[in-house]
Amino acid sequence: MTIPAGAAGARPAGARPADATAARGYRRAPEGTHPPLRFAAYRATGLRAPSLAPVVLRQRLTEITGPLLTGDIGPSDHDLTTQHAGEAIGQRIVVFGRVLDSDGRPVPETLVEVWQANSAGRYAHVRDSWPAPLDPNFTGGGRVVTDPAGHYSFTTIKPGAYPWGNHHNAWRPAHIHFSLFGRSFTQRLVTQMYFPDDPLFSQDPIYNSVPDANARGRMVATFDLDATCPERALAFRFDIVLRGRERTPFEEPHA
Numbered sequence: 001m002t003i004p005a006g007a008a009g010a011r012p013a014g015a016r017p018a019d020a021t022a023a024r025g026y027r028r029a030p031e032g033t034h035p036p037l038r039f040a041a042y043r044a045t046g047l048r049a050p051s052l053a054p055v056v057l058r059q060r061l062t063e064i065t066g067p068l069l070t071g072d073i074g075p076s077d078h079d080l081t082t083q084h085a086g087e088a089i090g091q092r093i094v095v096f097g098r099v100l101d102s103d104g105r106p107v108p109e110t111l112v113e114v115w116q117a118n119s120a121g122r123y124a125h126v127r128d129s130w131p132a133p134l135d136p137n138f139t140g141g142g143r144v145v146t147d148p149a150g151h152y153s154f155t156t157i158k159p160g161a162y163p164w165g166n167h168h169n170a171w172r173p174a175h176i177h178f179s180l181f182g183r184s185f186t187q188r189l190v191t192q193m194y195f196p197d198d199p200l201f202s203q204d205p206i207y208n209s210v211p212d213a214n215a216r217g218r219m220v221a222t223f224d225l226d227a228t229c230p231e232r233a234l235a236f237r238f239d240i241v242l243r244g245r246e247r248t249p250f251e252e253p254h255a
Helices: 018-023 061-065 213-217
Strands: 092-100 111-115 141-145 151-157 175-181 188-194 234-237
Touching: 111 151, 141 151
Parallel strands: 092 234
Antiparallel strands: 092 151, 111 141, 111 175, 175 188
């Protein structure tokens, strides 16, 4: 979220210098952590990116205090494989981790939402019409709230790769979209989680729009055999760091 600034080159009265901020433990994310708004290899950004500099609007009480519009968390919201009458098709997986701040402290009571394609690489959406089968027992959406230690966990199906029209023979690597809401409606971050050793990484412009290789690596989950559910589901760990030098790359710029 962009924070309104004062006049260029001036520090607002009472503000602390940068070294005082560092002394309190805040570590700014290095350059190259987040993707640019316009990235030539990702053609859609040519239409989505603003052509003029954004106008920063000062937040008011309503934007800071709510509404969250989260609703109640349903009993099957965390398990995308049991939201329908039948069994979802595909490899069951558990995706789990923690939401952390820059100092490694847990971030509790954060709404974490996910959405994804099914095992054939097709979304349950009217605009997804490529000829892959739909699964009537899998719609690909879920949500949880982090516990006091910042933990979250989903049970789902490993998504398939799918073609898209960005360039010749373009395929998206398997991925899951994550959305995190904070304590107000304006505090939202969006990222994508990938799976280790995917052969499509090298040609995917969305993954490669993150300039720094170390930051790109923080979007890739880690296989965790110890957390795997015997005879049921493989487990992948994906920790999400909100800011600092180990920050997870997000799809929008945030100060």
